[in-house]
Amino acid sequence: MTAKRVRSVMIHILMAVAILSACGPAATEAPPAATEPPQAATEAPAATEAPAATEAPAATEAPAEITDTELNVLCTPQEQWCQGMKQEFEAKYGITVNYVRMSSGEALARVQAEKDNPQFDIWWGGPIDSFVAAKGEGLLEAYDSPNYVNLIDPVKMKDVDNQWVGIYVGTLGFATNTDWLAANPDVAAPTSWDDLLKPELKGQVMVAHPSSSGTSYTALATILQLRGEEAGWEYLNQYAEQISQFTKSGAAPAKFVGQGEAAVAIVFSHDIVNEIENNKLPLVLTFPEEGTGYEIGGMAILKGAKHPQAARLWFDWALTPEAQALGPTYAAYQAPTVKGVELSHPELLEVNLIDYDFIWAGEHKQEFVDKFTNEIAGADNLKE
Numbered sequence: 001m002t003a004k005r006v007r008s009v010m011i012h013i014l015m016a017v018a019i020l021s022a023c024g025p026a027a028t029e030a031p032p033a034a035t036e037p038p039q040a041a042t043e044a045p046a047a048t049e050a051p052a053a054t055e056a057p058a059a060t061e062a063p064a065e066i067t068d069t070e071l072n073v074l075c076t077p078q079e080q081w082c083q084g085m086k087q088e089f090e091a092k093y094g095i096t097v098n099y100v101r102m103s104s105g106e107a108l109a110r111v112q113a114e115k116d117n118p119q120f121d122i123w124w125g126g127p128i129d130s131f132v133a134a135k136g137e138g139l140l141e142a143y144d145s146p147n148y149v150n151l152i153d154p155v156k157m158k159d160v161d162n163q164w165v166g167i168y169v170g171t172l173g174f175a176t177n178t179d180w181l182a183a184n185p186d187v188a189a190p191t192s193w194d195d196l197l198k199p200e201l202k203g204q205v206m207v208a209h210p211s212s213s214g215t216s217y218t219a220l221a222t223i224l225q226l227r228g229e230e231a232g233w234e235y236l237n238q239y240a241e242q243i244s245q246f247t248k249s250g251a252a253p254a255k256f257v258g259q260g261e262a263a264v265a266i267v268f269s270h271d272i273v274n275e276i277e278n279n280k281l282p283l284v285l286t287f288p289e290e291g292t293g294y295e296i297g298g299m300a301i302l303k304g305a306k307h308p309q310a311a312r313l314w315f316d317w318a319l320t321p322e323a324q325a326l327g328p329t330y331a332a333y334q335a336p337t338v339k340g341v342e343l344s345h346p347e348l349l350e351v352n353l354i355d356y357d358f359i360w361a362g363e364h365k366q367e368f369v370d371k372f373t374n375e376i377a378g379a380d381n382l383k384e
């Protein structure tokens with residue numbers, strides 16, 4: 001399928017969703033390092049941690065057969081959305097949610113390291129590529145949710161073996177500091193991947209490192225798919241020369257660029273919208289005209305989950321229009337994956353999208369991240 005065709009299909013699907021919503025309701029690697037030990041106990045979901053009595057919901061709606069009283073969530077989106085979803089789920093079902101926020105690469109490494117004794121029950125958010133990689137290592141539990149019927153595109157948005165599912169869609173964009181543009185009138189905001197290589201932008205581009213960040217891995221895999229592997233790696237070599245500093249988290253470059261630390265950030269467009277609309281940072285959003293990559297944000301139950309009933313309850317809930325409509329309340333402007341939710345920012349999908357191959361990208365994740373880390377740019381001293 002050509003990029004234009006993909007764009008047209010995506011727009012068609014999502015516009016149909018917007019219309020439906022008016023009628024009512026109807027998702028090398030950081031080496032897992034087999035040798036990497038689980039992180040400090042302070043980061044693990046505290047089994048003993050419970051919300052204060054005053055915060056606990058008065059009534060529970062959890063089905064009677066569910067005896068789990070808590071749920072440990074590995075949460076990859078931004079902190080505000082993680083916190084919001086925790087509170088929403090607790091209020092609805094009376095089940096205590098403990099979560100830890102980690103970028104995709106860190107999350108995958110954690111899941112790999114805890115294979116024999118998982119501390120998390122469910123992994124919610126972050127590009128699906130990491131879930132595909134986790135499935136390949138036998139780390140995920142299949143679950144046949146009754147709410148798969150809600151999905152807009154079950155073929156693209158759900159694993160064939162029910163081991164992962166999509167919970168949002170987001171497109172990659174560029175965020176350029178408008179004060180920097182005003183001070184450099186001969187330079188325009190980039191509208192192609194080649195624009196990032198201009199001499200004027202040397203040392204002025206920020207992006208996360210693909211070993212820690214799913215956002216950055218989506219950019220890497222986008223380049224390889226757009227240009228082919230040989231030309232793609234050559235481009236990535238040149239692109240790394242333009243980077244001022246690699247960050248750990250995928251969304252962070254938009255904030256740093258908005259604060260004037262560099263000129264251009266490569267980030268998911270919904271995160272750029274957040275910085276512009278909510279944090280009032282001086283940024284302009286542009287897209288590469290020859291095509292940009294996109295993510296399906298994922299969700300999966302972890303194999304060996306200690307609270308499987310609560311995990312399945314969260315899984316089902318996260319596939320409802322009601323739960324997905326909560327995103328914008330918590331500054332998350334991704335497009336939904338289920339029918340019956342109004343898009344907060346449909347324009348973020350009305351761009352030229354490549355036919356991103358999530359399975360290919362996931363199956364090569366470790367290999368490509370290792371190559372980038374070993375041959376192009378190491379992952380030491382990532383900016384937090």
Ligand code: PLP
Nearest residue numbers: 077078103104126213214215250
């Ligand atoms: N936060 C938001 C809002 C995202 O859209 C994504 C992508 O799924 C992430 C975080 C992933 O974070 P990272 O790139 O740090 O892995």
